[in-house]
Amino acid sequence: MGIKNLLYAQCLANVEQRIATSIEAIQAAQTAANKETKSSSGDKYETGRAMAQLEIEKNSEQLAEAKKLQEVLTQINPDNQTRIIQSGSLVTTNHGKFFIAIPAGQLTVEGEVYYAISRASPVASHLLGLTAGMKFVFNQKTFVVEQVQ
Numbered sequence: 001m002g003i004k005n006l007l008y009a010q011c012l013a014n015v016e017q018r019i020a021t022s023i024e025a026i027q028a029a030q031t032a033a034n035k036e037t038k039s040s041s042g043d044k045y046e047t048g049r050a051m052a053q054l055e056i057e058k059n060s061e062q063l064a065e066a067k068k069l070q071e072v073l074t075q076i077n078p079d080n081q082t083r084i085i086q087s088g089s090l091v092t093t094n095h096g097k098f099f100i101a102i103p104a105g106q107l108t109v110e111g112e113v114y115y116a117i118s119r120a121s122p123v124a125s126h127l128l129g130l131t132a133g134m135k136f137v138f139n140q141k142t143f144v145v146e147q148v149q
Contacts, residue, residue: 003114015066015070019063029056075087085100092146097113
């Protein structure tokens, strides 16, 4: 299995974990809301239910975001080799190695550090459309694209 496939698998696992965590949090908040009992002080009951509802809404948004990332990953075929940088490209520069997919952060594969970034990230916006040998300046550093896979 190639490096891109391993990075893709780590990104997929990252998204699946985000989805599972969001679902668990929604269920926990729902359970907490259901356990709130009406007491002599109705305000406490209403406050508890309102807080649980806010927690459900927050986690529902996180779940929706994770599902969007999952959809982005379904559009990527890690077996594709390209010369022009695009979604799914593995790019080696003089300032790091980037996998353009989702914002999963720093990933380590076979002892090498890679950065999984989204198309919308500042670095990716400079990289997209470039080929090996091209340069760009970001944060006052000159990046040289050494390899595109």
